[in-house]
Amino acid sequence: MAAAIVFIILFGVSTGLHIVQMFRTRTWFMVPFVIGAIFETIGYIGRALSAKQNPGPYTLVPYIIQTILILVAPALFAASIYMELGRIVFMLDGDKALFIRRTWLTRIFVIGDVFSFLLQSSGGGLLATGSALGKTLIVVGLFIQLVFFGLFVVAAALFHMRISKMPTQKCYNLPWWRRHMLSLYVVSILILIRSIVRVVEYLQGYTGYIMEHEAFIYIFDGLVMWLATMTMNWIHPGEVAREIRSARTGSGRGVADEEQLHNKDGVRMDYVPV
Template identity: 55%
Template sequence: MSQNTTDSHGGWKAYDYYPSMAAAVIFVLLFLGSTFLHTYHLFRTRTWFFIPMVIGGYFESIGYIGRALSAHQSPNWTLGPYVMQSTLLLIAPALFAASIYMELGRIIILVHGEKHTLIRVNWMTKIFVAGDVLSFLMQALGAGLMVKDSSSKETGNNVIIAGLFVQIVFFCFFLCSALVFQSRISKYPTSQSEVRYIPWRKHMYALHGSSFLILVRSIFRVIEYVEGQDGYLLQNEVFLYIFDALLMFSVLVIFIVIHPSEINCLLGKGKVMTSRAGLSLSEFSVAV
């Protein structure tokens, strides 16, 4: 809720409103609950390429704990909780993206669809993850500069914007690559892509949906930082929860409902989360 706030700590003011305790606590519980569930499935199914997604979930949880602490301190905010929420909520989606990139490569290998990709599979994951790491580091560096001192705040803001643009560029390229692959393999299917019990299509839809949500969130963050501290988005807390918190929580939910352990299991690298799909490693091995 936007309110008139008084400066604290010699003129430093963390927010242009009093952060909502209720909203922060709700999303702490939502992110912790979904991330605990992902952690359980991670170890049970040994879907190790989803480790970045799980870490990102904990970053989101800790970030909203920081906002809850800031809400408790209003209007006498301290730097610690503010840094906690501003940094972790900013960089967590880059970790989500890393797992999403790695899943696409595994889907392509599963259906033997390498000839339908824009770039070679063994380079695809490396390129996308490298771009994601670059974006992650730039955003983390920018966040650090913004809280260091007032003289470096503008530089930090610009570095964050650049990092978000890097993330958007790579995400758009990723979406194009995924869409082109799905279009080509739908027109010219491989024998593996037509096997009944290989549910690659629903996992592609999960990738498309989650990628779109992260892309929308990244565009929102770019606009937010371009507008600056006096911008409408930063002065109204509700936009953070609509275009960041809710979207990132939805990403975690998508991958709970459509868990990548199915892909991992069919590649012989782990267990499936649920047996309802009737997946069987021995059955798959015979088909391949």
């Protein structure tokens, strides 16, 4: 119960901050991430309800809530991470540094993520009814998530290396793009660690070591996913969204440009991009 309450608070605070950041910066591609954070919060409420029923009898509703929502939340995190990389590429005029077209980059990974999400959510629902097929669908969905996330990390790293060797002018104008790439790596690695542990958990089954020791879900799922949400709180992609809006509207006044709109005395100056 204590652990469940702690994670309800941790995810609740991070989720609330994400909602404020998303609306304040109009970072709408973070909607899936925010929904995932909400799922995590509600999922641990389900664990608290189950803990309250200890030592039983346990009812099905809290089990379904925690099983499905905690299971599928990282897939929603992944969707926003995929979309952020595509926007970073667009922001830096870095399409030539990709090994595939930017539009296809986002589509391929998001489609794979949606497929993984559907398999895991349907598997979680079947598992709650006692169907053996549910476990199979969850494992397949987690494997698909691992494959696509592994490929995503490779694609992001290749882009990072190529554009670092041949930087565009935007790379110099927007040097903070590197910290957003770093946040993508951190969140991706955390999701990979969590997914590997969950795959092993479901392969071992109900009598497996991981399933029988509750600490694993709190360390390798709860703590790891909370660190992922906090990483995106700390390095929020609002700057990226602002630059994208600037480029698409032709205003020419993004984060880097705003710094040039004031003289040394703090007086706002007209700025005409060359």
